[in-house]
Amino acid sequence: MERRLTLPIDEAQARELRVGDILYLTGEIFTARDEAHLTMLEAKEKGESLPFDPGAMALFHCGPVVRAAGDGWEVIAAGPTTSVRMEIFEDRFLDAFAPRIVIGKGGMGDRTQAGLEKVGSVYAHYTGGAGALAAGRIERVKDVHWLDELGMPEAAWIFAVKEFGPLLVTMDSAGGNLYRELEPKIAENLKTIAARIDAA
Amino acid sequence: MNSETVKSAIVEALRAASTVLPTDVVAALKAARSKETSELGAAQLDAILENVTIAREGSIPMCQDTGLQTFFVEAGVASPFLGQIRDSIAAAVVEATAAIPLRPNTVDPFTGANPGDNSGRFMPFINWEIVDGDEIRITVLPKGGGSENMSTVKMLPPGVGLKGIQKAVVEHIASCGGKPCPPTIVGVGIGGGADIALKLGKKAVLREIGSAHPNPQVAAFERELLELINATGVGPMGVGGETTSLAVHVEYAHRHPASLPLGILVQCWADRRARVVVAADGTATIVGTSEVIA
Numbered sequence: 001m002e003r004r005l006t007l008p009i010d011e012a013q014a015r016e017l018r019v020g021d022i023l024y025l026t027g028e029i030f031t032a033r034d035e036a037h038l039t040m041l042e043a044k045e046k047g048e049s050l051p052f053d054p055g056a057m058a059l060f061h062c063g064p065v066v067r068a069a070g071d072g073w074e075v076i077a078a079g080p081t082t083s084v085r086m087e088i089f090e091d092r093f094l095d096a097f098a099p100r101i102v103i104g105k106g107g108m109g110d111r112t113q114a115g116l117e118k119v120g121s122v123y124a125h126y127t128g129g130a131g132a133l134a135a136g137r138i139e140r141v142k143d144v145h146w147l148d149e150l151g152m153p154e155a156a157w158i159f160a161v162k163e164f165g166p167l168l169v170t171m172d173s174a175g176g177n178l179y180r181e182l183e184p185k186i187a188e189n190l191k192t193i194a195a196r197i198d199a200a
Numbered sequence: 201m202n203s204e205t206v207k208s209a210i211v212e213a214l215r216a217a218s219t220v221l222p223t224d225v226v227a228a229l230k231a232a233r234s235k236e237t238s239e240l241g242a243a244q245l246d247a248i249l250e251n252v253t254i255a256r257e258g259s260i261p262m263c264q265d266t267g268l269q270t271f272f273v274e275a276g277v278a279s280p281f282l283g284q285i286r287d288s289i290a291a292a293v294v295e296a297t298a299a300i301p302l303r304p305n306t307v308d309p310f311t312g313a314n315p316g317d318n319s320g321r322f323m324p325f326i327n328w329e330i331v332d333g334d335e336i337r338i339t340v341l342p343k344g345g346g347s348e349n350m351s352t353v354k355m356l357p358p359g360v361g362l363k364g365i366q367k368a369v370v371e372h373i374a375s376c377g378g379k380p381c382p383p384t385i386v387g388v389g390i391g392g393g394a395d396i397a398l399k400l401g402k403k404a405v406l407r408e409i410g411s412a413h414p415n416p417q418v419a420a421f422e423r424e425l426l427e428l429i430n431a432t433g434v435g436p437m438g439v440g441g442e443t444t445s446l447a448v449h450v451e452y453a454h455r456h457p458a459s460l461p462l463g464i465l466v467q468c469w470a471d472r473r474a475r476v477v478v479a480a481d482g483t484a485t486i487v488g489t490s491e492v493i494a
Contacts, residue, residue, distance in 0.1 A: 077264035128381035131264035133251035
């Protein structure tokens with residue numbers, strides 16, 4: 001079902017979300033790719049506080065194109081990056097910060113699925129390459145962290161968004177997983193295709 | 201004609217490629233949308249088409265991964281401007297990075313340093329081909345990392361034959377799932393050596409969607425392979441559906457008797473390309489599949 005959510009949402013709200021739901025988000029989201037994940041996890045381990053509250057925002061796997069404009073920033077294009085690169089630490093990240101919605105493309109693996117179920121969060125797929133569409137739903141850049149250390153694509157950008165979507169929930173906290181549902185169907189199709197090739 | 205003319209034309213070609221999806225790709229995406237039976241798959245195609253419109257109307261990059269700027273130059277031996285092309289391309293990429301803007305995407309593998317302007321060792325990469333005539337045709341292919349990461353070469357035993365090639369391609373594309381941002385364009389390079397097969401595959405990607413290979417046997421092979429790939433059900437963005445690939449383009453070279461090299465080049469739906477033709481009289485015009493910008 002289609003859901004228009006205003007962030008932050010709590011664990012109970014996140015646990016109601018199911019695979020197949022289409023989300024449009026209004027509120028604050030932050031970007032984090034490989035380097036920002038590591039930086040934030042290191043801060044947590046050292047007991048340092050973060051300059052923003054990731055639990056109150058959605059996490060967006062994204063390395064945007066951003067341009068300085070006046071005193072602030074203008075987002076040119078900001079589609080999702082391939083999420084599975086973050087598989088090696090996303091479960092720890094969920095444990096540490098509990099963002100209720102993780103946005104990316106291509107899906108994630110078993111460790112993240114377990115993390116979502118434990119913490120009570122969902123993974124939502126955003127159409128890959130839709131960088132211009134996404135930029136149009138970002139109202140403004142509220143802040144940026146670790147820009148000098150990590151560079152434009154890897155920094156943590158805080159975006160104020162309105163009706164950010166469509167986001168398709170593909171992994172939920174109740175064990176729902178669109179990719180796991182599709183795998184056996186595709187495997188079956190591949191057998192049929194191989195037989196077709198042999199028979200030709 | 202001066203080098204500034206060529207540089208400016210290349211900057212505009214980069215802008216066209218990054219912001220305006222060629223008409224043949226848009227037509228293929230619309231055709232895929234009209235026959236999509238999966239609700240989730242259809243929603244992905246709707247988002248892609250809306251994104252393409254926003255990018256074109258706003259003259260902004262359609263994807264935040266503006267790619268590695270990869271050039272194919274067909275250099276007419278009788279052109280008086282051969283000596284200027286390399287420098288013009290290099291200068292155009294730097295200028296376009298700031299002007300469009302493009303994401304700085306060149307990273308030194310040893311130091312991690314990013315010069316910030318898409319320049320670097322061997323970058324932008326130029327594939328040269330010497331051809332007859334007095335024209336220079338410069339094609340730019342800004343290629344994203346997500347789809348390039350899914351490209352591969354396989355050295356097949358020749359005994360598996362053409363059927364073995366079909367199976368290998370279908371299995372590979374199915375295993376990619378949503379990662380290369382389907383619906384994709386698949387360039388299949390066959391023969392030559394490992395490097396040649398990959399290069400042929402990348403060159404095949406440049407062909408217009410809907411065009412058939414001039415060899416009828418190869419054209420039939422392309423059609424069959426596309427149908428087989430789309431029978432996997434991977435679908436737009438890997439969420440399931442009718443269209444996993446928009447086109448399969450094959451290019452081939454004769455092979456060694458002991459080798460059957462297979463290069464699989466995966467291009468995302470954002471099949472961005474544009475071409476500049478430098479005529480012998482010094483005029484530089486943007487032509488080809490991005491004529492939609494006119």
